Amino acid sequence: WAFSVTGNIEGQWFLAGNNLTSLSEQELVACDGTSDGCNGGFTGGAMDWLVQTQGGWITSEADYPYVSGGGYSPGCQLPKPHVAQIYGHHTVASDENQMAAYLAVNGPLSICVDASTWQHYTGGIMSDCPSWQVDHCVLIVGYNFEHETPFWIVKNSWAPSWGIEGYVHVKFGDNQCAITSSPINAIV
Structure with a gap:
């Protein structure tokens, strides 16, 4: 969830004319009291x-680096220097065609999905993914409608060694993995 949020803000911040800056997932994991950390x-x-x-x-990733990869998060270490600002978020329609149109104009979308079958994904287009329980948040960064089977291009947070260099291709059009459950975009 934290990587989805920072990835979305990074994209929106850059598209608004600012420098591309890696933002701190650790700030969210350790300090956001509305969430449950790791x-x-x-x-x-x-x-x-x-x-x-x-x-x-x-805060930037450089000023507050991620150290919670093992499932433990030390206490909140704020304040730190701030580098990017949002003013809220926009909820995007939970419809794949509208999501694609929005993404084409506004950049990456923060979404949450049912990733229960993602552990062993190594490539290809995921087309038999359950949509029962949303349990993981990721970032839609694009789509490919030219392929025989149209698909979303989704950035995951599990490391570049997972999937297709850290990405998964999810079949477009029938709400695979509950991909339409909660698309949002930061307002910068």
Whole structure:
């Protein structure tokens, strides 16, 4: 969830004419009291937390690096220098065609999915993915409608060694993995 939020803000910050800057997932994991740290959180809640408690500001990855990969998060270490600001978030229609149109104009979308079958994904287009329980948040960065089977291009947070260099291709058009459950976009 934290990587989905920072990835979305990074993209929106850059598209607004600012420098591309890696933002701190650790700030969200350790400090966002509306989420459950390493046990999970929600993208909209994290963006709301930034706006309500930090004036929308977030710290850079360089100033507050991620150290919670093993499932343990040390306590919150704020304040740190702020480098990017959001003013809220926009909820995008939960419809794949509308999501694609929005993404084409506005850049990456923060989404949450049912990733229960993702552990052993190594490539190809995921087309038999359950949509029962949303349990993981990721970032839609693009789509390919030219392929025989249209698909979303989704950035995951599990390391570049997972999937297709850290990405998964999810079949477009029938809500694979509950991909339409909660698309949002930061307002910068």
